[in-house]
Amino acid sequence: MMHADLIDQEDFRERLIALGMSIPAGATPEQACELAVSGLSPERAVALRHLVEELLGGSATLLPNVREAISRHLLPALVPKPA
Template sequence: MMYADLIDQEDLLGQLKSLGLQVPSGATAEQACECAVRGLDDARAYELRKMVKEMYTSSATILPAVRQAIDKQLLPALALYQQSRPA
């Protein structure tokens, strides 16, 4: 569960699972982000961007491992997906 001031690995996994994504229990933040971007489609990309925006604009502190996984796995994959979409 996400506590008011901290977003940890378990929070990330929970949020991804709440979006209906298949993320193995006990996965690291990096593994979870890798799973999240497999088979991206418009709906999933939208929900992931929305989730990241909410996390980054909240007052909660994102633990470094979670931020690093999002910055190195999730955001680049979302950007690449967006670029591959027809204008």
């Protein structure tokens, strides 16, 4: 039997916490993303961008609510602003 790697809201939360972000237990993916982008420092933005690239480009399957939260909140926040 094959087992796929799944990223659910708890896995996603744990990955954000590993980056040093404070995400409370039970936070939805939307809430976790909103908290992750609030007050982003340049260093955290780089780390968060790497995490998003890893999640979206990796072999793990993101649950739809996690993928949607990333698309709606993290991607727009991580797009470089024109100078």
